[in-house]
Amino acid sequence: MSVIHDMARAARAALPALAGASTAQKIHAITVAAARIRVRSADIIAANVQDMAAARASGLSPALLDRLALDAGRVQAMAQGLDVVAALPDPVGTVIKHWQQPNGLDFTRVRVPLGVIGIIYESRPGVTADAAALCLMAGNACLLRGGSEAALSNAALLACIADGLAAAGLPAAAVQQVPPGDRTLVDDMLNAHGLIDIIIPRGGKGLIAHVQQQARVPVLAHLDGINHVYVDASANAVMAAGIVRNAKMRRTAVCGAMETLLIDAHAAPDLARAAVAALVEAGCALVGDAAAMRIDSRIAPAGDAAFDTEYLDAIASVAVVDGVSGAIAHITRHGSAHTDAIVAENTAAAEAFLAGVDSAIVLWNASTQFADGGEFGFGAEIGIATGRLHARGPVALEELTIYKTLVRGNGQVRS
Missing domain, CATH: 3.40.605.10 (Aldehyde Dehydrogenase; Chain A, domain 1)
Incomplete structure (x- = not known):
């Protein structure tokens, strides 16, 4: 030594x-x-x-x-x-x-x-x-x-x-x-x-x-970046597609990349399809639960570990959840307390998500790829902390x- x-x-x-x-x-x-x-x-x-x-x-x-x-x-x-x-x-x-x-x-x-x-x-x-x-x-x-x-x-x-x-x-x-x-x-x-x-x-x-x-x-430190984007039923379809695509595909290997797309079970079919298509058309492979597979035939069945996986590649998981409470429950069960986002026009839904998701960074109508000290105005960062002592986030x-x-x-x- x-x-x-x-x-x-x-x-x-x-x-x-x-x-x-x-x-x-x-x-x-x-x-x-x-x-x-x-x-x-x-x-x-x-x-x-x-x-x-x-x-x-x-x-x-x-x-x-x-x-x-x-x-x-x-x-x-x-x-x-x-x-x-x-x-x-x-x-x-x-x-x-x-x-x-x-x-x-x-x-x-x-x-x-x-x-x-x-x-x-x-x-x-x-x-x-x-x-x-x-x-x-x-x-x-x-x-x-x-x-x-x-x-x-x-x-x-x-x-x-x-x-x-x-x-x-x-x-x-x-x-x-x-x-x-x-x-x-x-x-x-x-x-x-x-x-x-x-x-x-x-x-x-x-x-x-x-x-x-x-x-x-x-x-x-943080161990995993299992990050989610939840598309609420109130989301603007164009905005949702843009955010979802960027959150995953801007750079798939960064710790702020989205790994799981959550879609509100009450979302209109066009909204759900737009969010999924944004990923598929950008070259992202998708796996999902049974409800997600009904949205788009290009979604393959998710394995047992899919929702607990940090892919760091052009692949993502998709799940359909029952509103904001379902999204929060999914993130609590499978997330890593790193970065999670909601796309919504409904202020009450967004505020409930911001308050209920216990992650270091929680966003409303913005890509998870903003999980970066430079984007926070800090100039630079050494990492993202997800613990509960001394520091959290960038x-x-x-x-x-x-x-x-x-x-x-x-x-x-x-x-």
């Missing part, structure tokens, strides 16, 4: 400088890193081409290949995401609450950095840039353990981050790359209690499950801080 211990100790040694860094310093580091990413776009893409070739040869799944791939647009989007983070209000030192007690004690609750954050992720090179910028802006040090399939892409991006740190006079140990390839280092991170303050995993179900089961360090700047309470007195003693 010496490699991880050494890296974590160096990260902890960097914390005072990060916590004391001015907003201007952090902004400078991030904007320089963004500028370097733009200037070196061709080099980053060339490194990614090598990663992609090796990944294809090794048989990496289409979903992971999609997450690994970079092009000029994605690289520019990464740089733009860093600029957005740099323009956000600095959360460190923000007063959350201020109050006084009758005995004269004065209380102020303020945001402070979490500390050393370990981030374990697969494929997605974009996580490298996003995580570094968010952790830095929130005053944290981070240990980034990307997958070996993205080793060259991540190294190219981390060189840009390192330039930003150096330009701002911040310690290089603030952002460190854990050597890829050696899986024992992941377990070392999970067991670095007292050195790493929190672990944020981002990847497939196998990785997340392993982290959650083995970690002795607190974990902020993990961005505020979610990478915790608070402490400052108490000012004038000689009070407790009786």
Whole structure:
């Protein structure tokens, strides 16, 4: 465990400088890193081409290949995401609450950095840039353990981050790359209690499950993205078709992709057929229950595990439910508390859905693909948290801080 211990100790040694860094310093580091990413776009893409070739040869799944791939647009989007983070209000030192007690004690609750954050992720090179910028802006040090399939892409991006740190006079140990390839280092991170303050995993179900089961360090994560779009009987057919198509087919491999379409049993036949056809005509295979199969003959029978499956591919499940209450019951039974949406013109139905679905993100008349920190105005995110401690939904700047309470007195003693 010496490699991880050494890296974590160096990260902890960097914390005072990060916590004391001015907003201007952090902004400078991030904007320089963004500028370097733009200037070196061709080099980053060339490194990614090598990663992609090796990944294809090794048989990496289409979903992971999609997450690994970079092009000029994605690289520019990464740089733009860093600029957005740099323009956000600095959360460190923000007063959350201020109050006084009758005995004269004065209380102020303020945001402070979490500390050393370990981030374990697969494929997605974009996580490298996003995580570094968010952790830095929130005053944290981070240990980034990307997958070996993205080793060259991540190294190219981390060189840009390192330039930003150096330009701002911040310690290089603030952002460190854990050597890829050696899986024992992941377990070392999970067991670095007292050195790493929190672990944020981002990847497939196998990785997340392993982290959650083995970690002795607190974990902020989601296991599955079994997301639903419910088409209410009151929905506009054109709107429903557009949302359903986008929720599934914009990018099938992202964690915000719809995996199950729910249709109100009271929906008009044209509405139900329009929602289903939107998927079939976009190239999505469908499986469904008996009622769903009666809507469209192109829906195949659903297997026992269909409604509990995160496909991350051009396939979705379809079920017919009895109104909003039936949709909520289905989501409660089969969902993963990630992202669920209703398409409806009836305000009462929509509000009942928003209140009754216990997921991190619940939408009305919008695609589940908006489950993304950038779309929330956060600039970037490290992941989506579906637990009930500390943070829920996109993990961005505020979610990478915790608070402490400052108490000012004038000689009070407790009786």
